[in-house]
Amino acid sequence: MFKKIIGYEYLNKKSFFFVLDGIDGSGTTTHTKLLAGFLENEGYKVHITQEPTKSDIGILLRKILKNSEIPPSTDALLFAADRDFHYNFEIKKKLDEGFIVISDRYIEASIVYQCSQSEDISVEWIKLINKFVGKPDLMIILDIDPKIALLRKKNNELEKFENFEFLKKVRDFYIKRAENEKYNIINSDDIIEITQEKIQNIVLNYITKINAN
Numbered sequence: 529m530f531k532k533i534i535g536y537e538y539l540n541k542k543s544f545f546f547v548l549d550g551i552d553g554s555g556t557t558t559h560t561k562l563l564a565g566f567l568e569n570e571g572y573k574v575h576i577t578q579e580p581t582k583s584d585i586g587i588l589l590r591k592i593l594k595n596s597e598i599p600p601s602t603d604a605l606l607f608a609a610d611r612d613f614h615y616n617f618e619i620k621k622k623l624d625e626g627f628i629v630i631s632d633r634y635i636e637a638s639i640v641y642q643c644s645q646s647e648d649i650s651v652e653w654i655k656l657i658n659k660f661v662g663k664p665d666l667m668i669i670l671d672i673d674p675k676i677a678l679l680r681k682k683n684n685e686l687e688k689f690e691n692f693e694f695l696k697k698v699r700d701f702y703i704k705r706a707e708n709e710k711y712n713i714i715n716s717d718d719i720i721e722i723t724q725e726k727i728q729n730i731v732l733n734y735i736t737k738i739n740a741n
């Protein structure tokens with residue numbers, strides 16, 4: 529009631545930073561776009577983005593990802609540089625302008641992918657090289673059987689991480705970390721509409737909870 533008198537505009541928090549992450553083929557790109565459309569319909573200003581980004585660093589990264597000889601530490605450092613630029617020049621600005629920012633992948637991908645690539649890469653080191661980026665308000669991990677995930681990919685488009693053994697390792701690590709860090713885990717084996725509805729419920733509940741406080 530009180531909120532209505534003063535006006536929702538001024539009392540409710542509008543900017544949130546949401547991240548969808550998960551193994552290749554888990555549907556992060558599709559669900560990021562669908563979620564953005566849903567939130568726009570609800571009246572929010574929404575900005576969607578992704579990693580690797582479309583910046584020069586992101587373009588270099590995509591080239592590097594096709595080369596399996598590149599050391600995992602180089603991958604990790606490039607992803608960190610891409611993210612540092614991404615956060616400081618794009619995400620932060622959009623949040624300051626009152627947008628909901630939804631990123632298709634973020635630091636969690638570096639933790640699970642790069643640590644799965646090499647035992648010499650630790651979670652602590654990934655956190656250290658990603659030290660200057662802001663934390664998401666809400667993390668959603670899309671979980672899928674790697675076999676199903678790979679079926680969704682075209683064979684001639686597979687990148688260096690897109691093989692069963694590696695993706696299984698990455699998936700197990702995503703789930704272990706998500707449980708420890710209390711991230712939301714959504715099963716993405718289901719049809720798109722069902723998975724999307726679950727994501728929308730989590731996001732709306734979160735926004736409502738924050739604005740109720």
Ligand code: TYD
Nearest residue numbers: 552579580607633634637638641642687689
């Ligand atoms: P992906 O989201 O699959 O991009 P696209 O769908 O546009 O090709 O990301 C490319 C790959 O990069 C994917 O295998 C996951 C990997 N990756 C990392 O290894 N570390 C990271 O920090 C990020 C963001 C992605």
